[in-house]
Amino acid sequence: MRHALLGSHLTAALLAAATPAFAAPSPSDPLGSVMWEALREQYFADAPVVFDNAVKVTAPASAEDTRAVPLSVDATALGQVVEMLAIADLNPFPLILRYHPGTAAPYIATRIKIQQATAVRGAARTADGVWHVSGVLVDAAGGGCSAPPVSYAQKDWADHVGKVQARLWPADSDGVARLRLRIRHPNDTGLVDGIPAFFVETLTVQAQTPGGPAELARIDSLEPVSENPVYSLDVRPPPDAKALVLRGRDNQGGEIDAIIPMPPPGARPAMTLRPTDPMRSVGQ
Amino acid sequence: MKRLVTSLALAASLTAFSATGVLAADAPSSGPSNEDLLKSATNTEAVLTYGMGPQAQRFSPLTDLNADTVKKLVPVWSFSFGGEKQRGQEAQPIIYDGTIYVTGSYSRLYAVDARTGQKKWEYNHRLPDGIMPCCDVVNRGAAIYKDKIYFATLDARLVALNRETGKVVWNKKLQDYKEGYSNTAAPMIVDGKIITGNSGGEFGVIGMVEARDAETGELVWQRPTIEGNMGTLNGKESTVTGKTNASWPGDMYKTGGGATWLGGTYDPETKSLFFGTGNPAPWNSHLRPGDNLYTSSTLAINPDNGEIKWHYQTTPHDGWDFDGVNEFVSFDLKKDGKVIKAGGKADRNGFFYVIDRNTGKLINATPFVTKITWAKGIDIETGRPIYVDENRPGAPTEGSGDAKGKSVFAAPAFLGAKNWMPMAYNPQTDLFYVPANEWGMDIWNEPITYKKGAAYLGAGFTIKPLYDDYIGALRAVDPKTGKIVWEYKNPAPLWGGVLTTAGNLVFTGTPEGFLKAFDAKSGQEVWKFQTGSGVVGSPVTWKMDGEQYVAVVSGWGGAVPLWGGDVAKLVKDINQGGSLWVFKLPKA
Numbered sequence: 001m002r003h004a005l006l007g008s009h010l011t012a013a014l015l016a017a018a019t020p021a022f023a024a025p026s027p028s029d030p031l032g033s034v035m036w037e038a039l040r041e042q043y044f045a046d047a048p049v050v051f052d053n054a055v056k057v058t059a060p061a062s063a064e065d066t067r068a069v070p071l072s073v074d075a076t077a078l079g080q081v082v083e084m085l086a087i088a089d090l091n092p093f094p095l096i097l098r099y100h101p102g103t104a105a106p107y108i109a110t111r112i113k114i115q116q117a118t119a120v121r122g123a124a125r126t127a128d129g130v131w132h133v134s135g136v137l138v139d140a141a142g143g144g145c146s147a148p149p150v151s152y153a154q155k156d157w158a159d160h161v162g163k164v165q166a167r168l169w170p171a172d173s174d175g176v177a178r179l180r181l182r183i184r185h186p187n188d189t190g191l192v193d194g195i196p197a198f199f200v201e202t203l204t205v206q207a208q209t210p211g212g213p214a215e216l217a218r219i220d221s222l223e224p225v226s227e228n229p230v231y232s233l234d235v236r237p238p239p240d241a242k243a244l245v246l247r248g249r250d251n252q253g254g255e256i257d258a259i260i261p262m263p264p265p266g267a268r269p270a271m272t273l274r275p276t277d278p279m280r281s282v283g284q
Numbered sequence: 285m286k287r288l289v290t291s292l293a294l295a296a297s298l299t300a301f302s303a304t305g306v307l308a309a310d311a312p313s314s315g316p317s318n319e320d321l322l323k324s325a326t327n328t329e330a331v332l333t334y335g336m337g338p339q340a341q342r343f344s345p346l347t348d349l350n351a352d353t354v355k356k357l358v359p360v361w362s363f364s365f366g367g368e369k370q371r372g373q374e375a376q377p378i379i380y381d382g383t384i385y386v387t388g389s390y391s392r393l394y395a396v397d398a399r400t401g402q403k404k405w406e407y408n409h410r411l412p413d414g415i416m417p418c419c420d421v422v423n424r425g426a427a428i429y430k431d432k433i434y435f436a437t438l439d440a441r442l443v444a445l446n447r448e449t450g451k452v453v454w455n456k457k458l459q460d461y462k463e464g465y466s467n468t469a470a471p472m473i474v475d476g477k478i479i480t481g482n483s484g485g486e487f488g489v490i491g492m493v494e495a496r497d498a499e500t501g502e503l504v505w506q507r508p509t510i511e512g513n514m515g516t517l518n519g520k521e522s523t524v525t526g527k528t529n530a531s532w533p534g535d536m537y538k539t540g541g542g543a544t545w546l547g548g549t550y551d552p553e554t555k556s557l558f559f560g561t562g563n564p565a566p567w568n569s570h571l572r573p574g575d576n577l578y579t580s581s582t583l584a585i586n587p588d589n590g591e592i593k594w595h596y597q598t599t600p601h602d603g604w605d606f607d608g609v610n611e612f613v614s615f616d617l618k619k620d621g622k623v624i625k626a627g628g629k630a631d632r633n634g635f636f637y638v639i640d641r642n643t644g645k646l647i648n649a650t651p652f653v654t655k656i657t658w659a660k661g662i663d664i665e666t667g668r669p670i671y672v673d674e675n676r677p678g679a680p681t682e683g684s685g686d687a688k689g690k691s692v693f694a695a696p697a698f699l700g701a702k703n704w705m706p707m708a709y710n711p712q713t714d715l716f717y718v719p720a721n722e723w724g725m726d727i728w729n730e731p732i733t734y735k736k737g738a739a740y741l742g743a744g745f746t747i748k749p750l751y752d753d754y755i756g757a758l759r760a761v762d763p764k765t766g767k768i769v770w771e772y773k774n775p776a777p778l779w780g781g782v783l784t785t786a787g788n789l790v791f792t793g794t795p796e797g798f799l800k801a802f803d804a805k806s807g808q809e810v811w812k813f814q815t816g817s818g819v820v821g822s823p824v825t826w827k828m829d830g831e832q833y834v835a836v837v838s839g840w841g842g843a844v845p846l847w848g849g850d851v852a853k854l855v856k857d858i859n860q861g862g863s864l865w866v867f868k869l870p871k872a
Contacts, residue, residue: 152413155413155414157412157413158412158413158414158439186410188410190408193368194367194368194369195410196408196409196410197408198410251451251452252407252409252410252443252452252455253443253444253452253453253454253455254455
């Protein structure tokens with residue numbers, strides 16, 4: 001049965017690939033972004049896409065600082081999620097990050113650069129291959145991606161690249177623990193005159209267990225993530241985990257390596273940061 | 285087009301069961317092996333090593349281009365390095381499998397389609413603010429091995445990239461740029477190890493030769509060039525270089541200089557690496573009585589473990605910044621019916637040395653510039669210079685009143701009778717082609733103490749041309765006799781590398797912007813092309829699709845405009861640039 005199902009999926013997908021004219025029509029964008037069709041083709045190809053309020057995207061209606069706009073994508077309402085994307089439609093580099101939640105809950109929060117007023121989207125791919133997309137409009141003054149980072153005002157910025165601040169809170173009753181990461185890095189887009197692209201590219205969170213390291217979650221981060229990137233994840237550390245390990249690299253081969261201790265006994269779980277009623281997230 | 289790409293990607297991922305699509309799509313060639321690199325001097329389809337062969341003869345066996353056909357040599361395309369980061373372009377391109385890999389100023393690396401000039405990828409190294417390159421923000425080239433391309437950066441790091449994608453594989457710190465270290469030379473690959481020197485001779489650093497595993501970047505051995513300093517092998521201390529305090533007073537060997545800033549050459553026949561070492565620090569020689577080994581020398585090093593096989597010091601107790609880094613080019617000396625495994629070195633101090641490359645024993649040393657004031661000659665028996673003592677700049681304490689020592693006029697100038705720019709050897713004409721400069725300097729000593737990261741000179745100087753009509757001179761030197769067979773005089777100082785071919789040609793660039801070709805036997809100029817900015821890079825040639833190509837980078841800069849004194853005035857109107865030019869001889 002399983003084989004037959006896989007076979008029929010394959011056939012359908014291959015047919016769609018060979019004859020794009022018969023691909024499912026793209027649902028029209030509830031946010032009315034001019035870039036939607038192009039982005040859909042680029043990031044979702046011929047995979048099925050639905051606009052779905054179950055994915056909750058939170059960002060301010062108006063960006064106070066276009067170099068650091070808080071953004072969260074929460075797909076926990078979908079159950080198990082294989083991969084998540086964050087996209088800012090009108091950025092010179094629309095894709096912000098890809099998140100592979102692994103065993104973690106499908107939730108990620110970060111800060112991003114915004115070049116101009118734009119739709120900001122979150123997308124979550126469920127095991128059946130369907131992308132569930134939602135988003136909000138963020139109004140902004142221009143220039144977040146092409147302004148030099150603040151850290152270059154300091155002569156010694158290069159001494160601190162790759163240093164990590166992290167905190168892990170105790171797990172709640174579902175075994176989910178909030179992990180917050182902050183990495184010192186200029187995260188240059190390459191769009192500022194004379195400053196080459198220089199940004200964090202990959203981050204992997206592992207658990208140190210008696211049976212060896214176990215991967216919990218992985219982020220493929222890109223240019224639009226803010227200087228000194230911050231990420232909040234909801235990981236599920238195995239009960240026998242002794243510590244978490246963060247390993248990463250930037251696009252110039254610079255290495256990121258940090259050990260994150262388990263929370264001390266008696267510490268309280270993090271207060272949930274997820275809004276219960278994200279009115280502004282538009283999925284349909 | 286975009287739709288096609290995405291559809292293909294999907295198809296490939298879905299047909300992973302059959303696997304054919306995936307493998308065919310991205311099966312990269314395995315790349316040059318150790319064997320390929322050792323034989324690169326005779327491979328006319330590629331340029332795999334800095335120096336066009338490990339011995340760095342810069343000789344191509346190609347004959348399509350010759351003194352007659354060269355007039356038909358025409359530009360095919362030009363590629364701009366882009367941006368505002370123009371400055372000096374001193375690179376030699378690497379050519380492999382239809383791709384040119386070339387480095388630019390400010391630690392940039394480009395992969396360009398050799399047929400079309402279209403960029404494949406670019407790597408732009410993010411440099412910290414505090415880098416301290418002494419003599420312009422140049423880079424001299426990359427190294428290729430298997431699936432990777434390597435280059436060193438101005439913040440003294442070594443970066444390995446996938447040569448197909450330009451993605452960084454690893455990035456290792458060579459030295460601490462804050463102490464004055466930087467790196468501008470092309471790395472070298474020998475037996476799977478990547479071998480590098482270091483820059484920073486003006487800041488009191490210790491010269492070093494290091495070998496790393498080319499796959500992982502992990503350190504294999506280190507050899508300091510200054511006696512008294514400890515080497516390492518496989519993570520453990522190995523042996524001390526030389527004998528502590530044999531030729532250095534007190535603790536001065538700990539900041540002794542001897543930077544290996546030009547990189548090295550390799551001779552597969554004697555299995556020796558040859559590294560030239562820079563000037564001792566500080567410049568004021570009165571502070572460091574003794575020979576100051578192994579500064580201003582050539583070292584023969586075992587590539588397996590970093591042990592020194594022999595040394596030859598060209599300027600013992602250097603007091604003029606006659607930094608002896610100049611490349612040591614292995615060649616077969618045909619003399620008196622015998623063939624001697626020798627090496628040639630045109631030293632910054634003005635003498636052309638021919639040395640037995642098995643033993644380090646001097647065979648001959650002759651001037652290749654018209655005026656040398658610091659020595660009357662080189663004693664062939666002892667291998668030591670016959671000093672003109674009164675031409676050594678005086679000690680600061682000997683000065684009356686102010687602290688400045690007696691100033692002398694010395695030639696060559698500290699920028700050298702020949703600086704970094706590599707010469708070429710043609711085994712068919714049996715001649716070396718040496719890019720020389722005719723200049724002198726006023727030089728005096730000043731008091732100095734060492735401070736980490738600060739220039740450690742203890743000397744003042746100003747450069748003066750010797751002649752009104754020329755400074756640069758491309759000279760054909762006969763290594764058997766030391767005789768100058770022909771010369772080409774150039775108004776501005778020569779600062780680019782030389783290429784010679786079996787087609788009886790010699791190529792080199794000029795600050796005036798020309799790439800020029802000369803008849804290798806007569807020295808007659810037979811071709812030139814204006815590239816739009818000064819040429820201070822090293823030309824190469826190869827054959828592709830049945831046609832012979834020549835490539836060179838254009839972009840004025842280097843040490844002359846920064847340190848050139850009176851000479852800098854002569855070159856101040858040369859416009860900057862940054863581009864790669866490719867020429868070919870079209871099929872008849």
